[in-house]
Amino acid sequence: MQALSERGAVAVDRSYFDRLGVTGVGSTAEIRGHHVRVVAITDGIRSFATTPYVFVDLKSARSYTGTLNDRASNLLVRLNPAADREKVLQAVRAQAGDAEVLTPDEFRSRSRSFWLFGTGAGAALFAGALLGVIVGTVIVAQTLYSSTKDHLSEFATLRAMGSSNRYIYNVIIYQALLNAVIGFAIAAGLGAVVVQITAKSALPIVITPWLMAALAVLTVVMCVASAIGAIVRVVRIDPATVFMR
Amino acid sequence: MKDPVIEAKAITKTLGRGAGEVQALRGIDLSLRRGELTLLMGPSGSGKTTLLLILGCMLAPSSGEVMVCGAPTSQADKEGLAKIRRDHIGFVFQSYHLFPTLTAVQNVQLALDIRSERRRKARERSRQALKMVGLEQKTNALPLELSGGEQQRVAIARAIVANPSVVLADEPTAALDGSNGKTIMRILATIAHEQQSAVLVVTHDPRVLPFADRIIQIEDGRLVDERSGERERVRMPRSAAFGAD
Numbered sequence: 001m002q003a004l005s006e007r008g009a010v011a012v013d014r015s016y017f018d019r020l021g022v023t024g025v026g027s028t029a030e031i032r033g034h035h036v037r038v039v040a041i042t043d044g045i046r047s048f049a050t051t052p053y054v055f056v057d058l059k060s061a062r063s064y065t066g067t068l069n070d071r072a073s074n075l076l077v078r079l080n081p082a083a084d085r086e087k088v089l090q091a092v093r094a095q096a097g098d099a100e101v102l103t104p105d106e107f108r109s110r111s112r113s114f115w116l117f118g119t120g121a122g123a124a125l126f127a128g129a130l131l132g133v134i135v136g137t138v139i140v141a142q143t144l145y146s147s148t149k150d151h152l153s154e155f156a157t158l159r160a161m162g163s164s165n166r167y168i169y170n171v172i173i174y175q176a177l178l179n180a181v182i183g184f185a186i187a188a189g190l191g192a193v194v195v196q197i198t199a200k201s202a203l204p205i206v207i208t209p210w211l212m213a214a215l216a217v218l219t220v221v222m223c224v225a226s227a228i229g230a231i232v233r234v235v236r237i238d239p240a241t242v243f244m245r
Numbered sequence: 246m247k248d249p250v251i252e253a254k255a256i257t258k259t260l261g262r263g264a265g266e267v268q269a270l271r272g273i274d275l276s277l278r279r280g281e282l283t284l285l286m287g288p289s290g291s292g293k294t295t296l297l298l299i300l301g302c303m304l305a306p307s308s309g310e311v312m313v314c315g316a317p318t319s320q321a322d323k324e325g326l327a328k329i330r331r332d333h334i335g336f337v338f339q340s341y342h343l344f345p346t347l348t349a350v351q352n353v354q355l356a357l358d359i360r361s362e363r364r365r366k367a368r369e370r371s372r373q374a375l376k377m378v379g380l381e382q383k384t385n386a387l388p389l390e391l392s393g394g395e396q397q398r399v400a401i402a403r404a405i406v407a408n409p410s411v412v413l414a415d416e417p418t419a420a421l422d423g424s425n426g427k428t429i430m431r432i433l434a435t436i437a438h439e440q441q442s443a444v445l446v447v448t449h450d451p452r453v454l455p456f457a458d459r460i461i462q463i464e465d466g467r468l469v470d471e472r473s474g475e476r477e478r479v480r481m482p483r484s485a486a487f488g489a490d
Contacts, residue, residue, distance in 0.1 A: 242336075
């Protein structure tokens, strides 16, 4: 912070070196005609959008962006640990006029909502995920159905021997769960590699334990749903066919 | 005379529709009793297999009633018929219908799995059944590693492992040479006489006649002749009796 108070000093994130044309501390560049020099480097402070962040002191920021002294886009209010957050929030809201006053959680949520629902990015992400779910379900359904079709004789034998529908369902659902476990293990492995690879990139992919658990549940649900076609096919088998072969 | 395990009264069965309609069975009355090996013989198209399917609760008669262990089957739905098969009937198929990826003991155990028997006990009973048919040395062999006669013996072990009241066998010797055919019939006769099951063998193989207690002739969907068999009452120790010739 001390270094940033110097004239023309900036801090940039390591992941944007290529984009900004700098190589590290001591590199020089230009912002709107102003010469600047990199004096500090951040690690992992990245923008979700394409424009990188450049950190400077307030005075320089106003100068580079042409913002008047009585104007600001965002103001950060840091509370004393002993302060009553709700009271402060109400007091600031009462005096802020038309400006929005948000807690960190509200700010985070609003930012997330903006990117997911206020831009095309969210729709593209959801569409991609939905497509993945549909394609995955169809592939597992096809695999189970063709596997079941290849073994109709065995299923007919089981029916002839007197197996209940429930037993048959269990056999097929067990196969579906096996698909889920194997598929999820492979996907989780690939996911871990992608997380590692993108960790230092401009757009890191984060898979939290909760997300991992939700994906595991989704995979199981997808695979079990995929078994419906195979189950319907098997339930329609006439056990008498074993006497015809 | 013992009570019948399966009793068919005035069974008729019409197959097909319209111009293709065929009267497969025309008023069949038949009882199968414990301790008897009955042969059902007749030319191709005489209705043997149709009758077997009806007695085995896999096909509903057009009219008439089938009683299994004293209970009528006409009101049972598919699951109910499966339960009757599971509880009372063992099947031996002409082409064995063993599961190719399961070992001999696993194939036999399947008949107990569908009855929800505990795995350890089921494994032990399956070994015992294989011992009864003289295959105690081949419990871990896959079907492809067994001869035709041995595969049929595994199929018989699977049919009897749950101690069914009745064993229905469809042309069990058709695919076997004389020696293996005799072995199979000797096993089936012993199941009838020592386990006190009712055994019905559908066949047109005259080599099996010496093993029958009763021979029923069917032609054009009617029972045209019934006589006592010419069973060779040769008693041998089980292990010797069930070994291949």
